[in-house]
Every structure is written in C-alpha cells, then in structure tokens.
Amino acid sequence: MSRAQPILPGSTIGVLGGGQLGRMFAMAARRLGYRVHTLAPEHDTPTGQISDVEIMASYDDLDRIREFARGVDVVTFEFENVSAAATAVAEEHALVRPNGRALYVAQHRLREKAFLTERGLPVTPFAPVASEADLVAAVAALGRPSVLKTASFGYDGKGQACLGPDDDPVRAWEGLGRQEAVLEAFIDLEREISVIGARGVDGAFSHFGPFDNLHRDHILDVSVAPSTMPAPLVAKAVDATRAVMEALEYIGILCIEFFVTRDGAVLINELAPRPHNSGHLTFDACRTSQFEQQLRAICGLPLGSPELLQPAAMANLLGDLWASGTPHWASALADGDVKLHLYGKAQARPGRKMGHLTALAATTDQARTKVLAARGRL
Numbered sequence: 001m002s003r004a005q006p007i008l009p010g011s012t013i014g015v016l017g018g019g020q021l022g023r024m025f026a027m028a029a030r031r032l033g034y035r036v037h038t039l040a041p042e043h044d045t046p047t048g049q050i051s052d053v054e055i056m057a058s059y060d061d062l063d064r065i066r067e068f069a070r071g072v073d074v075v076t077f078e079f080e081n082v083s084a085a086a087t088a089v090a091e092e093h094a095l096v097r098p099n100g101r102a103l104y105v106a107q108h109r110l111r112e113k114a115f116l117t118e119r120g121l122p123v124t125p126f127a128p129v130a131s132e133a134d135l136v137a138a139v140a141a142l143g144r145p146s147v148l149k150t151a152s153f154g155y156d157g158k159g160q161a162c163l164g165p166d167d168d169p170v171r172a173w174e175g176l177g178r179q180e181a182v183l184e185a186f187i188d189l190e191r192e193i194s195v196i197g198a199r200g201v202d203g204a205f206s207h208f209g210p211f212d213n214l215h216r217d218h219i220l221d222v223s224v225a226p227s228t229m230p231a232p233l234v235a236k237a238v239d240a241t242r243a244v245m246e247a248l249e250y251i252g253i254l255c256i257e258f259f260v261t262r263d264g265a266v267l268i269n270e271l272a273p274r275p276h277n278s279g280h281l282t283f284d285a286c287r288t289s290q291f292e293q294q295l296r297a298i299c300g301l302p303l304g305s306p307e308l309l310q311p312a313a314m315a316n317l318l319g320d321l322w323a324s325g326t327p328h329w330a331s332a333l334a335d336g337d338v339k340l341h342l343y344g345k346a347q348a349r350p351g352r353k354m355g356h357l358t359a360l361a362a363t364t365d366q367a368r369t370k371v372l373a374a375r376g377r378l
C-alpha cells in the first residue's frame with residue numbers, strides 16, 4: 001500500500017495489545033466503519049471484545065505477528081512494549097504507525113532520556129544504574145529523596161522504589177531484580193500535567209490538553225481539563241510535544257507526561273507512544289476523542305478538531321472498589337452529567353484499572369467535585 005493513499009473506512013486496522021486503550025480505539029474505529037483485528041497473549045481481552053478478530057499469541061511469536069500484519073492495512077499499538085524485532089516483522093507486511101523507532105525510544109527510560117537530552121528538551125535530573133558502583137555514584141550525585149526506576153517494563157508505578165534518607169539503595173535495587181535502572185532526583189512538584197499530541201501523515205500537528213493530573217500511590221487518579229497552568233508554561237509543554245513528534249517522524253498519538261516544578265520548569269517525565277489515561281475525558285468532552293484522532297492520523301485522514309466543549313474531570317475506577325462486591329453503578333449515574341466507562345475485565349484485582357467516570361460541568365472545580373462525589377457513591 002502506498003504511503004500517500006488514505007486508508008479508508010472498510011479497511012482493517014491491526015491493534016497490538018488487548019487493554020482498554022485498544023478497546024476505546026476499536027470503538028472509535030468501528031464507528032467510522034473500519035474492521036479491527038487485535039493480537040494479545042490473552043483471550044477475551046477488553047480490545048478483543050470490540051474487535052472483528054482476536055488472536056491470542058505472544059508478542060514474541062514473530063510468525064504470528066507476520067501473519068497478523070499480512071491480514072491488515074495498518075498496524076498500531078495499545079501496548080508499547082512490543083520488541084523491535086516484532087515491529088520490524090510487521091513493517092515488512094503492513095504500514096506500522098507510529099513507527100518502530102518511536103516505540104523503541106519510548107519503551108526504555110534511558111534511551112528516551114538520551115533522545116530528549118540530545119534535542120535540548122528538559123528532563124528530570126537522572127543517572128543510569130547498571131551496577132552497584134553506578135548506584136552508589138548516582139545516589140551521591142542526585143541525593144535523597146530520589147526515585148529508582150527500572151529502565152523498561154514499568155507502568156502504574158510498578159518497577160519503582162523511592163529512596164528516602166534511611167533506605168538502603170542496594171536493597172531497593174535488589175527489590176527491582178537488579179535490572180538496568182535509572183535513578184531520578186525527586187522533584188518538588190507544583191503539579192503534573194500531560195499533553196496528548198497528534199501528528200498526521202502530512203505532518204499536521206494538533207494537541208489535547210494540557211490536562212492537570214493527580215496521582216495516588218504512583219497511579220493516575222484524577223485528570224481535569226482545561227488546566228489552570230499559566231499560558232507561557234502551556235506553550236512550553238505543547239512546543240516540546242510537537243518537537244518530539246517531529247524528531248520521531250511520528251504518525252499517530254503521543255502523550256507526554258510533564259513535571260512542573262515550583263520555580264516554573266516544565267520537565268518531561270515520560271513519553272507514551274499511544275493514547276493515554278489522562279485523555280480519556282476527550283471521549284465525552286471533546287469534539288474529537290483521542291481515539292478517533294489516533295484512527296484519523298494512522299489512516300492518513302485529516303485530523304479532527306480537538307476542541308474541549310466543556311470543562312471536564314475523569315476519575316479512574318480501580319479493582320479495589322470491588323472489595324465488598326459490585327459497585328453501585330446506578331448511584332454513580334444518579335448525576336446525569338456523569339458518564340460511566342467499564343473495560344469488560346472479568347477479574348477486579350487491587351490497583352487494576354477497571355473503568356473510569358467522566359463528569360462535565362460549567363467549571364473544572366465543579367466537574368472535579370461531581371466526578372469525586374459520583375465515585376464516592378459507588
């Protein structure tokens with residue numbers, strides 16, 4: 001297939017990964033009349049439930065990836081830790097968007113930080129850790145508190161350890177399996193924000209956000225839009241997002257998580273080469289959702305307007321809510337401005353993202369109050 005030709009409705013999109021991001025993407029794709037195939041190592045996944053075809057295979061099974069790519073017009077991701085070998089095989093048989101290099105950079109914290117630093121983009125002060133000697137030197141250089149993170153395969157705060165004044169760094173590293181890691185200075189945060197960029201085949205750029213994000217136990221808890229951050233800082237975050245996407249010749253959706261310090265620095269925490277939890281509110285609150293935008297971008301269609309139609313707030317629903325039985329869905333929905341999204345996951349484990357609520361209101365404060373009240377009624 002030619003790179004210039006749009007991939008039109010009726011074509012088939014391949015999604016690597018089976019989670020909620022793929023599920024909401026598949027909903028958007030089906031609404032526009034596309035077919036969706038998904039590949040993940042489980043059966044009856046959140047994405048698979050919405051897809052035409054669900055293939056259960058390991059991301060390392062290159063024969064199955066090849067066969068999968070042959071059966072679709074374009075491959076995209078909802079799971080970013082697909083190996084470079086797997087994306088290379090897919091690229092032989094289908095368009096792969098975003099490209100394999102973008103994934104390769106974003107899936108490894110040290111590669112990501114090197115890429116950003118080379119381009120003069122500000123990151124959290126850090127040091128690489130591959131040995132005990134590195135670790136001792138890193139702690140001496142960055143001080144405490146600091147945060148030790150595995151270089152790859154971290155999510156929702158997994159693969160992280162905080163080093164306080166009394167913690168033994170070597171024990172903390174052992175707790176992470178002595179894997180290649182990065183030590184980061186602990187940032188005194190004024191706030192955390194994210195920007196979700198979209199870049200089309202023709203290089204057109206558009207963005208959602210920034211969103212103001214609140215984390216609990218290192219897991220995203222609540223996102224609101226619009227952000228109350230001053231305009232000059234918003235511009236820094238949006239410019240950085242565009243610069244990263246251009247440097248990676250990116251096609252699709254990329255989220256950047258930022259730390260904003262009390263002295264006004266806007267540091268890149270990490271890149272997510274896909275739609276992002278902080279953008280779930282775009283489904284209900286924006287003219288185009290992040291998922292439809294991903295579809296438009298990877299299919300070579302014009303991007304949709306990302307305009308926020310109303311202030312909104314999103315609250316995650318973690319498996320912990322099921323501890324004393326099924327949550328009281330009807331009570332949460334008693335407020336007609338609240339929307340419920342559930343991901344079709346059978347097992348509610350503590351910390352597992354099961355769904356989210358979105359509330360729309362006249363102001364972000366009201367939206368936040370509404371969404372938290374609705375969650376409280378569950």
Ligand SMILES: Nc1ncnc2c1ncn2[C@@H]1O[C@H](COP(=O)(O)OP(=O)(O)OP(=O)(O)O)[C@@H](O)[C@H]1O
Nearest residue numbers: 124147154155156157158184185186187215218270
């Ligand atoms: N250096 C730091 N200084 C201060 N807070 C930090 C630092 N690193 C991480 N945190 C806190 O922990 C959260 C999760 O960290 P990070 O984004 O690196 O992990 P993750 O496991 O990749 O999370 P996710 O995939 O859910 O975004 C951050 O959003 C922030 O609240």
Ligand SMILES: [Mg+2]
Nearest residue numbers: 156257269270
């Ligand atoms: Mg993060």
